[in-house]
Amino acid sequence: WAVASLQDSQFTKxxxxxxxxxxxxxxxxxxxxxxxxxxxxxxxxxxxxxxSGKPGTGATxxxxxxxxxxxxWYTGSITGVLLAFFxxxxxxxxxxxVCPLFYHATVSIAALIFFDKYxxxxxxxxxxxxxxxxxxxxx
Numbered sequence: 001w002a003v004a005s006l007q008d009s010q011f012t013k014x015x016x017x018x019x020x021x022x023x024x025x026x027x028x029x030x031x032x033x034x035x036x037x038x039x040x041x042x043x044x045x046x047x048x049x050x051x052s053g054k055p056g057t058g059a060t061x062x063x064x065x066x067x068x069x070x071x072x073w074y075t076g077s078i079t080g081v082l083l084a085f086f087x088x089x090x091x092x093x094x095x096x097x098v099c100p101l102f103y104h105a106t107v108s109i110a111a112l113i114f115f116d117k118y119x120x121x122x123x124x125x126x127x128x129x130x131x132x133x134x135x136x137x138x139x
Contacts, residue, residue, distance in 0.1 A: 023085065026100065026138055027078050034074030037067045048125045055122045077103060104139035108132045 036044035046058035049066070056063050077099045084092040108131075115121050115128025 023081070027082060029138070030074045030078035030100070034071045034076075034078070036071075037074070038071035040067075045125070048122055050119050050122050053119060055124075073103070101139055104135045108135035108139060111135060 033043055036042060040058075044067070046056035046063055046067075049056045049063075051057075051060055051063060058064070058067065080096040081093070081100060084096040088096075111121075111128045111132030115131055116123075117128075121128050121131055
């Protein structure tokens with residue numbers, strides 16, 4: 001019985017579940033998108049958004065501000081989640097997930113309702129609907 005329990009315990013530790021895969025995908029995307037905006041590597045692409053009706057270039061002051069906001073928000077919001085995952089309890093992890101959950105849920109609603117109406121997204125790259133559905137999936 002002790003051997004079977006030990007083997008089951010070891011198997012459970014090695015098993016990858018949907019939760020871990022989902023957390024890995026959300027964390028990876030947050031880090032990649034956040035650092036990409038800060039250091040200007042893909043998936044960073046200022047042409048994803050429209051500035052005065054034209055694809056962005058990353059040259060205007062408002063675009064530079066948005067790059068910092070995106071970069072700092074995405075890396076900052078996932079940092080607490082990663083710290084809770086590796087060093088905290090399951091209660092800490094659940095609490096830390098509120099921040100990205102709230103962001104993704106509210107951005108998905110905003111994107112679905114307003115992004116196309118206000119011409120925020122470059123439809124040649126992605127529509128507000130695509131952005132909204134992606135964020136809903138991440139939530």
